[in-house]
Amino acid sequence: MVKLAILDVDGTITDSSRRIQESAIKAIRKAQDNGKIISLVSGNVVPVMYALQIYIGMKYEVFAENGGVMYYQNRIEKFFHKRKTEEFLKHISEISSARGIFTNVWRYSSMAFEMDSEDTEIVKAESIRWNLEITDSSFSWHVLNKGQNKGYALKKLMELHHIEKEDILVVGDSKNDLPMFVEGVNRSTIKNGDPDLKEVSDYISPMGSGEAIQDIFRKFSLI
Amino acid sequence: MVKLAILDVDGTITDSSRRIQESAIKAIRKAQDNGKIISLVSGNVVPVMYALQIYIGMKYEVFAENGGVMYYQNRIEKFFHKRKTEEFLKHISEISSARGIFTNVWRYSSMAFEMDSEDTEIVKAESIRWNLEITDSSFSWHVLNKGQNKGYALKKLMELHHIEKEDILVVGDSKNDLPMFVEGVNRSTIKNGDPDLKEVSDYISPMGSGEAIQDIFRKFSLI
Numbered sequence: 001m002v003k004l005a006i007l008d009v010d011g012t013i014t015d016s017s018r019r020i021q022e023s024a025i026k027a028i029r030k031a032q033d034n035g036k037i038i039s040l041v042s043g044n045v046v047p048v049m050y051a052l053q054i055y056i057g058m059k060y061e062v063f064a065e066n067g068g069v070m071y072y073q074n075r076i077e078k079f080f081h082k083r084k085t086e087e088f089l090k091h092i093s094e095i096s097s098a099r100g101i102f103t104n105v106w107r108y109s110s111m112a113f114e115m116d117s118e119d120t121e122i123v124k125a126e127s128i129r130w131n132l133e134i135t136d137s138s139f140s141w142h143v144l145n146k147g148q149n150k151g152y153a154l155k156k157l158m159e160l161h162h163i164e165k166e167d168i169l170v171v172g173d174s175k176n177d178l179p180m181f182v183e184g185v186n187r188s189t190i191k192n193g194d195p196d197l198k199e200v201s202d203y204i205s206p207m208g209s210g211e212a213i214q215d216i217f218r219k220f221s222l223i
Numbered sequence: 224m225v226k227l228a229i230l231d232v233d234g235t236i237t238d239s240s241r242r243i244q245e246s247a248i249k250a251i252r253k254a255q256d257n258g259k260i261i262s263l264v265s266g267n268v269v270p271v272m273y274a275l276q277i278y279i280g281m282k283y284e285v286f287a288e289n290g291g292v293m294y295y296q297n298r299i300e301k302f303f304h305k306r307k308t309e310e311f312l313k314h315i316s317e318i319s320s321a322r323g324i325f326t327n328v329w330r331y332s333s334m335a336f337e338m339d340s341e342d343t344e345i346v347k348a349e350s351i352r353w354n355l356e357i358t359d360s361s362f363s364w365h366v367l368n369k370g371q372n373k374g375y376a377l378k379k380l381m382e383l384h385h386i387e388k389e390d391i392l393v394v395g396d397s398k399n400d401l402p403m404f405v406e407g408v409n410r411s412t413i414k415n416g417d418p419d420l421k422e423v424s425d426y427i428s429p430m431g432s433g434e435a436i437q438d439i440f441r442k443f444s445l446i
Contacts, residue, residue, distance in 0.1 A: 014278065018277050018278065020278040022245040025243070045270060047268060048274040051274035052274060055274075056242070056243070057241070057242035101297075106270050
């Protein structure tokens with residue numbers, strides 16, 4: 001029985017233009033009322049996750065920067081440092097079209113950037129040389145420390161709440177959600193989810209971004 | 224005819240525990256679809272307003288720190304400095320129970336704090352001596368520069384959009400909304416609004432926090 005669900009934010013509980021879906025808010029609140037633990041994990045910054053946590057009314061930990069930072073009850077816990085990712089961004093800005101995005105001022109453990117698609121290969125190669133990871137949230141690129149991914153957030157939540165894989169549900173729509181789509185957990189994606197996620201999902205909702213949450217929560221008896 | 228509406232956030236578009244109301248989100252989106260300009264002004268920090276702007280899907284400027292900072296299209300515009308308010312907070316922390324709140328790390332032009340209610344008078348007296356303003360958003364106290372209030376945000380929006388007072392609607396629920404409740408604009412509060420706001424309001428909705436937005440927008444023909 002699913003006791004804990006971890007949801008990606010952009011494109012998963014929101015529509016494709018990032019507008020949050022009222023039905024997703026409703027489903028999260030209802031699942032919480034049913035005693036379920038619901039968490040969010042996003043590539044976005046801590047204060048944005050803090051805002052979502054307040055305004056949705058979430059009761060447990062939420063994760064920013066792809067699992068690099070956790071927010072809970074007025075406390076920020078940082079699991080990785082940003083120094084190396086800042087230096088990397090500076091470097092690739094010099095050799096490619098990469099440029100940092102506006103929200104980097106609020107980042108604690110990673111950097112986000114945009115770049116022309118033809119530079120993807122060179123930036124990827126550099127990230128390997130630097131022993132860093134880059135990932136595409138489909139809203140922006142992120143440079144992260146080794147091991148800093150949504151799977152890290154999953155492990156943290158399992159430890160904090162003493163919950164086994166079989167009692168966990170993960171929901172996402174894009175490649176950067178893959179590290180939490182591990183064997184043993186209940187995995188679900190949406191109609192417009194990434195093919196890589198679909199391949200390993202236990203349930204693919206026939207509904208799209210935002211709207212699928214209610215359907216998926218029903219499928220796994222959270223609501 | 225109302226062309227522009229400025230809404231307070233906490234307690235106005237949210238319920239009393241700050242959970243955003245789905246009907247308020249719906250009303251804002253619908254009013255925008257009808258060509259109306261909808262803005263938010265809050266005592267909260269910029270990245271939180273940035274998050275609300277994205278996830279509600281707002282198209283125009285939003286204001287943080289009681290009008291001290293404006294966010295629009297990946298740009299932060301700061302109208303006041305935080306230095307003096309930081310010094311003030313340090314000072315009152317030494318002579319009273321006042322203590323800064325967690326979100327101050329993300330503030331650009333003011334500071335927020337909590338204090339035991341018996342210290343209100345001494346802190347008020349100090350703010351006058353320092354030529355600063357303190358205000359209670361009912362979620363926390365704020366220390367602000369002289370002239371930094373929601374009326375400042377109102378003036379900014381009038382300038383930016385070339386809109387007259389008679390075409391503006393302001394909606395709020397607490398004392399720190401008073402500076403935008405100026406004569407000539409359409410003023411509306413909610414069932415549980417502050418008595419001072421009720422006294423100057425053109426319309427008091429019979430509905431409470433969050434739920435009133437749809438009713439008020441209908442009353443002023445925004446939706």
